[in-house]
Amino acid sequence: MLLEPFTINGMRLANRVVLTAMVTRLSGEDGHVNKDIRERYVRFAKGEPGLIVVEAMAVHEAKSGPLLRIGYDLFLPGLTDLRKAIHDAGPVHVIPQIIHFLKIARSGWRQKVSDLSREEIRGIVTAYAAAAGRARSAGYDGVELHMAHAYTLSSFLSLRNTRTDEYGRSLENRMRLPTEVIAAVRSEIGEEFPLGIRFDAEECIKDGYTLLDSRQMALRMARAGADYLSLSAGGKFEDAIHKPGDPLYPYTGYSGDRCMPAAAYPDGANTYLATGVKSFLLSQGWETPVVTTGKIRSPEDAEAILRRGDADLIGMARALLADPDWTLKVREGRREKIVRCIYGNVCKNLDENFKKVRCVLWPKGALQAPVSLDSIAPTWPSGRSLVATEETGRVHLFWKAAADSDGVYGYEILRSENGEAEIHLTTVKGCSYNDYDVVAGVTYTYRVRAYDLAGNRSEESDPAKAILSYPEAARARMERGRPATHGRRP
Amino acid sequence: MLLEPFTINGMRLANRVVLTAMVTRLSGEDGHVNKDIRERYVRFAKGEPGLIVVEAMAVHEAKSGPLLRIGYDLFLPGLTDLRKAIHDAGPVHVIPQIIHFLKIARSGWRQKVSDLSREEIRGIVTAYAAAAGRARSAGYDGVELHMAHAYTLSSFLSLRNTRTDEYGRSLENRMRLPTEVIAAVRSEIGEEFPLGIRFDAEECIKDGYTLLDSRQMALRMARAGADYLSLSAGGKFEDAIHKPGDPLYPYTGYSGDRCMPAAAYPDGANTYLATGVKSFLLSQGWETPVVTTGKIRSPEDAEAILRRGDADLIGMARALLADPDWTLKVREGRREKIVRCIYGNVCKNLDENFKKVRCVLWPKGALQAPVSLDSIAPTWPSGRSLVATEETGRVHLFWKAAADSDGVYGYEILRSENGEAEIHLTTVKGCSYNDYDVVAGVTYTYRVRAYDLAGNRSEESDPAKAILSYPEAARARMERGRPATHGRRP
Numbered sequence: 001m002l003l004e005p006f007t008i009n010g011m012r013l014a015n016r017v018v019l020t021a022m023v024t025r026l027s028g029e030d031g032h033v034n035k036d037i038r039e040r041y042v043r044f045a046k047g048e049p050g051l052i053v054v055e056a057m058a059v060h061e062a063k064s065g066p067l068l069r070i071g072y073d074l075f076l077p078g079l080t081d082l083r084k085a086i087h088d089a090g091p092v093h094v095i096p097q098i099i100h101f102l103k104i105a106r107s108g109w110r111q112k113v114s115d116l117s118r119e120e121i122r123g124i125v126t127a128y129a130a131a132a133g134r135a136r137s138a139g140y141d142g143v144e145l146h147m148a149h150a151y152t153l154s155s156f157l158s159l160r161n162t163r164t165d166e167y168g169r170s171l172e173n174r175m176r177l178p179t180e181v182i183a184a185v186r187s188e189i190g191e192e193f194p195l196g197i198r199f200d201a202e203e204c205i206k207d208g209y210t211l212l213d214s215r216q217m218a219l220r221m222a223r224a225g226a227d228y229l230s231l232s233a234g235g236k237f238e239d240a241i242h243k244p245g246d247p248l249y250p251y252t253g254y255s256g257d258r259c260m261p262a263a264a265y266p267d268g269a270n271t272y273l274a275t276g277v278k279s280f281l282l283s284q285g286w287e288t289p290v291v292t293t294g295k296i297r298s299p300e301d302a303e304a305i306l307r308r309g310d311a312d313l314i315g316m317a318r319a320l321l322a323d324p325d326w327t328l329k330v331r332e333g334r335r336e337k338i339v340r341c342i343y344g345n346v347c348k349n350l351d352e353n354f355k356k357v358r359c360v361l362w363p364k365g366a367l368q369a370p371v372s373l374d375s376i377a378p379t380w381p382s383g384r385s386l387v388a389t390e391e392t393g394r395v396h397l398f399w400k401a402a403a404d405s406d407g408v409y410g411y412e413i414l415r416s417e418n419g420e421a422e423i424h425l426t427t428v429k430g431c432s433y434n435d436y437d438v439v440a441g442v443t444y445t446y447r448v449r450a451y452d453l454a455g456n457r458s459e460e461s462d463p464a465k466a467i468l469s470y471p472e473a474a475r476a477r478m479e480r481g482r483p484a485t486h487g488r489r490p
Numbered sequence: 491m492l493l494e495p496f497t498i499n500g501m502r503l504a505n506r507v508v509l510t511a512m513v514t515r516l517s518g519e520d521g522h523v524n525k526d527i528r529e530r531y532v533r534f535a536k537g538e539p540g541l542i543v544v545e546a547m548a549v550h551e552a553k554s555g556p557l558l559r560i561g562y563d564l565f566l567p568g569l570t571d572l573r574k575a576i577h578d579a580g581p582v583h584v585i586p587q588i589i590h591f592l593k594i595a596r597s598g599w600r601q602k603v604s605d606l607s608r609e610e611i612r613g614i615v616t617a618y619a620a621a622a623g624r625a626r627s628a629g630y631d632g633v634e635l636h637m638a639h640a641y642t643l644s645s646f647l648s649l650r651n652t653r654t655d656e657y658g659r660s661l662e663n664r665m666r667l668p669t670e671v672i673a674a675v676r677s678e679i680g681e682e683f684p685l686g687i688r689f690d691a692e693e694c695i696k697d698g699y700t701l702l703d704s705r706q707m708a709l710r711m712a713r714a715g716a717d718y719l720s721l722s723a724g725g726k727f728e729d730a731i732h733k734p735g736d737p738l739y740p741y742t743g744y745s746g747d748r749c750m751p752a753a754a755y756p757d758g759a760n761t762y763l764a765t766g767v768k769s770f771l772l773s774q775g776w777e778t779p780v781v782t783t784g785k786i787r788s789p790e791d792a793e794a795i796l797r798r799g800d801a802d803l804i805g806m807a808r809a810l811l812a813d814p815d816w817t818l819k820v821r822e823g824r825r826e827k828i829v830r831c832i833y834g835n836v837c838k839n840l841d842e843n844f845k846k847v848r849c850v851l852w853p854k855g856a857l858q859a860p861v862s863l864d865s866i867a868p869t870w871p872s873g874r875s876l877v878a879t880e881e882t883g884r885v886h887l888f889w890k891a892a893a894d895s896d897g898v899y900g901y902e903i904l905r906s907e908n909g910e911a912e913i914h915l916t917t918v919k920g921c922s923y924n925d926y927d928v929v930a931g932v933t934y935t936y937r938v939r940a941y942d943l944a945g946n947r948s949e950e951s952d953p954a955k956a957i958l959s960y961p962e963a964a965r966a967r968m969e970r971g972r973p974a975t976h977g978r979r980p
Contacts, residue, residue, distance in 0.1 A: 172883040209754060210759075394663075478714060
């Protein structure tokens with residue numbers, strides 16, 4: 001199903017992979033499209049995901065760091081040019097995400113929804129509608145309204161919205177402005193232009209909302225005219241960590257972890273949210289497509305999500321940053337050449353520090369993912385030996401460098417437990433690794449393979465085994481297995 | 491299955507309901523059992539849950555607010571007396587939870603695991619073992635080690651444990667002290683004395699651990715000699731909100747919300763953790779019983795969890811505080827007389843403010859849940875009329891007071907949406923309620939019924955209907971239903 005076409009309000013996507021909006025910090029402060037931005041999205045398009053959602057662009061005039069803008073007609077030529085470049089690069093559809101945000105200051109102060117006048121609220125509606133109209137004028141295939149994370153519409157939806165008028169407190173009132181925005185946008189763009197919405201299916205903050213509310217929001221958005229719903233989680237100001245001297249930045253707290261689940265999270269950590277929203281929509285008779293995101297990395301998992309009906313489309317951001325050719329490689333039967341995201345969140349960290357977002361796996365200094373037509377895999381010129389040593393509570397691995405005509409890009413570390421299926425543990429650039437994610441009593445078998453810029457893998461190294469001892473105090477019991485007195489005996 | 495016996499290492503529980511440890515703040519600063527404590531647990535015992543876990547008692551000498559203590563033999567007479575009183579009150583088994591915690595100060599400072607010397611670490615092991623021995627001497631049916639939330643052993647297990655020696659950083663090292671404690675306790679109490687462990691299956695904090703680690707911890711605990719595993723979540727210091735002048739208190743941040751999910755969370759919000767742990771244990775050949783907790787309130791949901799095999803025992807705290815007779819009422823076919831927890835977390839809030847913990851539903855001033863043998867239900871002397879008025883984004887309800895021989899205890903508000911099954915929305919003590927959890931376009935039908943101290947329900951009031959209007963801007967679209975251009979059309 002992953003590689004089958006899917007149609008959203010007349011927009012026929014070639015497959016079900018969606019590049020969800022991801023900040024790049026490549027634009028200038030002027031908000032205009034530049035060469036770096038264009039190259040980033042052209043690179044993505046060459047990998048042929050079904051849909052590309054271009055990073056959030058502001059619908060209003062507001063001070064901010066590097067951020068694309070769509071609030072005035074003067075941004076149209078650049079946006080049109082970007083759209084054309086993307087369309088020319090691959091058989092993809094492309095949609096901009098449009099955003100309104102409130103003011104923040106270096107003191108840590110931030111404007112709240114309760115600070116807004118009625119006139120300012122009306123201004124938000126107008127700005128969204130006009131920006132959506134510009135997206136259409138620039139030839140985009142649709143438009144996505146940002147109602148997630150720490151931004152204005154999400155803050156209205158939030159259970160922390162404390163307005164006392166008809167825009168706050170109750171669920172219906174919290175949905176009022178988003179509903180008005182959708183209506184105004186739809187009126188501006190017409191019925192036939194695809195309109196998506198990205199919003200949090202769970203806030204993941206103290207006193208935040210959960211699926212109980214978000215499934216109702218999803219139904220409202222569907223009724224109000226949304227053609228697809230793209231689900232995120234967290235990414236809020238309320239738990240952000242304030243760095244003195246910097247403006248408050250969302251994604252720095254727990255809700256940021258939940259927004260971009262890192263290595264400590266199970267794969268598909270947020271898929272339950274899609275399950276909850278999708279099943280509720282269906283129960284109410286709505287088939288509005290749902291995009292799920294959150295550490296979905298393997299084509300097998302993506303396919304399973306679609307087959308279970310938990311979602312209709314698979315959103316990926318970090319996995320496509322690591323390898324923009326993910327979709328193409330899956331389609332062409334080259335999935336073993338995918339450069340796999342390690343969910344180390346270095347990209348997230350660059351963003352948090354207001355730096356240009358790149359992938360830590362890319363070659364040093366590169367501003368874009370590499371392109372290579374090389375088909376010759378790296379080799380182990382000095383033998384395939386891998387050494388694993390058992391340290392206290394960890395396993396240390398080291399090996400000798402591989403070589404490649406085109407350049408060795410990294411080393412994948414593969415691990416199996418007690419002879420079970422091998423998993424991809426992580427990827428490193430150097431020739432050693434400490435595995436801290438180990439427990440005593442398990443036989444770990446490691447292998448390493450090098451890969452080049454095209455993702456060609458070397459042969460696997462010889463295996464190296466390691467097994468840690470149980471803590472001395474409990475060793476005797478644990479080595480003899482389960483005592484007869486334990487376990488369930490009804 | 492809920493009411494079937496269940497045996498844990500020779501301890502045959504009468505049913506699968508577990509009162510999980512819950513702070514009461516009823517003890518004095520001296521740490522001795524007193525009359526209030528005894529009455530609280532005797533009241534619980536009369537309701538006949540299978541297992542009562544008495545609130546955490548300190549294994550060490552440490553300054554703290556009101557807290558039971560088990561760190562010296564001088565506490566034995568009181569603890570023995572408490573145990574006898576509980577055993578005399580009902581066919582229940584009773585286990586104390588034993589705890590070690592680090593120092594905190596009013597300045598917000600707290601001691602970290604990285605501050606502990608080797609000698610202090612050895613002292614923790616010794617203190618736990620000695621305390622477990624005292625639990626046995628006092629005639630308890632077992633002992634539960636507190637390895638959850640913000641306390642010492644949990645902080646060792648934490649992914650935020652930054653020790654650089656063999657007690658920190660890697661998963662194996664983080665499990666080292668808990669493993670040593672289990673071994674020492676087992677050695678002290680012998681093989682036949684039930685030993686349980688309560689720990690977080692997810693930390694729910696930034697950079698905290700998830701099921702990926704906790705399932706390994708569960709396996710380790712089982713191997714090391716645990717007879718049951720009781721799963722909690724969150725409740726950490728890392729995201730606690732510091733009130734100037736008070737010592738830092740866990741449960742005040744998001745992780746506190748996840749520990750005791752309130753009304754905004756779906757029922758069984760943490761059951762997925764039991765599913766993950768239980769299935770992993772089984773995959774490794776371990777049938778160690780698992781207790782699940784977290785907003786499980788209905789006997790039907792509890793039964794479904796057991797039937798699916800997600801857990802072996804159902805833990806409840808707030809639901810049993812609201813009605814200690816929950817189990818008895820289910821068993822005797824009087825489940826419609828259960829006084830239902832509304833998950834308003836007033837009890838949690840009392841604890842946070844260092845006040846004696848009671849239930850907001852109890853009669854004003856009561857320090858324990860009421861007991862009543864009354865069988866006459868309240869009546870509506872002045873008619874059964876209920877009025878619902880549609881306000882902006884909310885529904886306002888009011889009704890006339892009911893009367894009861896024994897005393898009206900509260901009013902349950904029942905609601906159905908579009909004629910579907912009625913749910914218990916909440917319970918109030920007065921004669922009015924604002925429903926903020928409503929959306930436009932749905933026909934809500936409300937009924938109210940009064941109940942008395944024994945849980946006898948009055949007749950339902952006459953129904954009152956309410957339907958809110960959609961926001962004006964989008965009304966036309968939403969009232970005409972789904973437009974032909976929307977929804978999935980592959």
